[in-house]
Amino acid sequence: SQTIHQWPATLVQPVGSPLSLECTVEGTSNPNLYWYRQAAGRGLQLLFYSVGIGQISSEVPQNLSASRPQDRQFILSSKKLLLSDSGFYLCAWDRGNPYEQYFGPGTRLTVT
Amino acid sequence: GQQLNQSPQSMFIQEGEDVSMNCTSSSIFNTWLWYKQDPGEGPVLLIALYKAGELTSNGRLTAQFGITRKDSFLNISASIPSDVGIYFCAGQVTNTGNQFYFGTGTSLTVIP
Numbered sequence: 016s017q018t019i020h021q022w023p024a025t026l027v028q029p030v031g032s033p034l035s036l037e038c039t040v041e042g043t044s045n046p047n048l049y050w051y052r053q054a055a056g057r058g059l060q061l062l063f064y065s066v067g068i069g070q071i072s073s074e075v076p077q078n079l080s081a082s083r084p085q086d087r088q089f090i091l092s093s094k095k096l097l098l099s100d101s102g103f104y105l106c107a108w109d110r111g112n113p114y115e116q117y118f119g120p121g122t123r124l125t126v127t
Numbered sequence: 128g129q130q131l132n133q134s135p136q137s138m139f140i141q142e143g144e145d146v147s148m149n150c151t152s153s154s155i156f157n158t159w160l161w162y163k164q165d166p167g168e169g170p171v172l173l174i175a176l177y178k179a180g181e182l183t184s185n186g187r188l189t190a191q192f193g194i195t196r197k198d199s200f201l202n203i204s205a206s207i208p209s210d211v212g213i214y215f216c217a218g219q220v221t222n223t224g225n226q227f228y229f230g231t232g233t234s235l236t237v238i239p
Contacts, residue, residue: 059170059215059229074226105169113177114158114219116227118169 017042021106021119029127034079034093036122038106041087046108048089049116050081053103065089101126133216133230141238146203148233150216158219159199160227161190163212170215174201206237 018041028034040046050062061074063081071081078097082090089106106119133150140146150159158177162170174185176192176199183190187204199216216230 057213057232059217061226061228064226107169113175114227115160115172115175116217117172118162121167121169123167 017108017117019106019108019117019119021104021122023122024120025123027125027127028096030098031095034091034096034100034124036091036104036124038089038091038119039087040108043087043108043110045086047111048083049107050089050091051105051107053105053121059105063091096126098126100124131216131218131228131230133233135233136231137234137236139236139238140206142206142208144206146206146210146235147200148214149198149200150218150230151198152218152228153197154220155196156218156220157196159190159192160217161188161199161201162215162217164215164232165212206235208237208239211235211237
């Protein structure tokens with residue numbers, strides 16, 4: 016069976032510090048991978064998605080970036096965090112058609 | 128981006144009652160997904176719908192893909208306390224690849 020992992024589970028970072036969140040998927044190959052941000056328990060906003068190694072599509076212009084160095088690894092980064100970057104970050108995957116997305120447990124980021 | 132209107136925003140019901148919620152879009156979707164999210168966790172996929180008019184059940188949950196392809200409905204029968212959480216709809220727009228758009232969620236509270 017497939018599982019998706021995210022770490023860390025929680026993170027408190029000062030404004031201006033860098034960020035690296037990691038997501039890995041087990042039990043499947045060549046998944047589509049996604050990063051979402053959720054504010055205040057509602058409304059998932061798609062940030063990035065990737066259909067393969069090194070292929071990243073950005074949905075929202077911001078100071079975040081994503082990378083996919085390996086088939087089942089997806090990383091969300093920032094060089095300098097803003098207060099507005101606080102939120103709940105979710106990684107998701109699907110196999111492609113049919114597009115059923117499965118989410119990881121999330122990372123709670125607080126920027127102080 | 129696509130707008131998904133999910134209603135109601137919140138519901139307070141007695142244990143044992145049935146629940147209905149819906150999601151509407153200004154665009155035609157080719158896939159609808161329904162998720163449940165518990166506090167501090169990632170959303171869990173409940174039901175996936177792929178054809179207009181399709182009616183699919185998962186235990187006490189039933190979801191339908193509207194015949195106009197612009198809406199979807201989720202019903203929960205005989206609610207129990209563990210049904211508490213936020214329910215999200217997600218839709219995939221025809222011919223835009225693997226992007227899903229999420230509703231703002233329906234918060235369900237079940238009163239024992």
